[in-house]
Amino acid sequence: MHIETQLAQIGTGKDKVAGAVNFPIYPATAYRHPAPGESTGFDYTRTANPTRSVLEEAITVIEKGDGGFACASGMAAIQTIMGLFAQGDHLIVSLDLYGGTYRLFEQVLSRYGLTFSYVDLREPQLAEEAILPNTKAILVETPTNPLMQITDISAIVEIAKRHSLLTIVDNTFMTPYYQRPLELGADLVFHSATKYLGGHNDVLAGLIVTKGQELTEKIRFLHNSIGAVLGPQDSWLLIRGMKTLAIRMERHQENALKIAHFLKTHPQVTEVFYPGLDEHHNYEAQVKQASGFSGMVSFRVRHASQVPGFLSNLQVISFAESLGGVESLCTYPATQTHADIPVEVREKVGVCDRLLRLSVGIENANDLIADLDAALNASCKSEGRES
Missing domain, CATH: 3.90.1150.10 (Aspartate Aminotransferase, domain 1)
Structure with missing residues (x-):
């Protein structure tokens, strides 16, 4: 199915109760269990919410991933991803980087023992030269914000795989309509969904998409544990925006x-x-x-x-x-x-x-x-x- 159709059809056919074409908003925080040890699949809304689940399934399919996670903002998505790393870990990051990401890395996460090297990833060999014994990932913003620098994702993926590193791509500017880094071998993609995916300057949101079952389960654990999840009203707004992407x-x-x-x-x-x-x-x-x-x-x-x-x-x-x-x-x-x-x-x-x-x-x-x-x-x- 073409991406235009996938986008326009988000949520259609998902409402099994009334058959609503526009999937409903579920504001509930708690859900009744049919019997001891049984669940409808929804227990507590931080873990899963029906409206958010429709959104997460949609971005997973559109980005060609294995798991999707909706967060309270783009920065919440990055913070959730950073939960994969531990004190002493090092990441290589695009040199021309959104200021909010730089602020999180240098003013917050550095206090927890993470270190970052900012590298001009237009030249992939510079990424390889920056790898240290404690390097765990390469985080790519392409095009970069604001200088629109382009990184060859496949070249970075090849380097990362050779050194057993994760490749993380900020796909905010391109959106999956124009670029799907997971198909190029990246491990994680994230979006400030506030931007093009929402498209109407009316919703604050972030999205993460993972490739591989092990990584998907790690992010699922962090998403639930950190709890910076997207609410049902904002999930519905994001679904509405993505339909016209x-x-x-x-x-x-x-x-x-x-x-x-x-x-x-x-x-x-x-x-x-x-x-x-x-x-x-x-x-x-x-x-x-x-x-x-x-x-x-x-x-x-x-x-x-x-x-x-x-x-x-x-x-x-x-x-x-x-x-x-x-x-x-x-x-x-x-x-x-x-x-x-x-x-x-x-x-x-x-x-x-x-x-x-x-x-x-x-x-x-x-x-x-x-x-x-x-x-x-x-x-x-x-x-x-x-x-």
């Missing part, structure tokens, strides 16, 4: 490609980062491992002093954190998503004060381009420069 991602990508080409020609833009541009670093790897490029575009303006004027002059696009919703958003990583990364680290990676990140929505592309053009020109004039 296919058509939304097509429009996000169509608009993003048009905007990336527009920004390349604008005199106030010095650099554009979009995986769908054939000059993008590792474009060939992206084409090999994914069927698309998604809707995230980052770019640099000429002068950092232009940023306030640009953001204040946007009319259609909202200056806001987050991404992946139907509405277009613009984020300033230096003060928002990556504010907790030390300036010297952030700037060394390339997240400078001139960098802006667009989550391209599903509006008319010409309206978005006109908005960007007007804001860029206004930012230039506010600085007394010619456009």
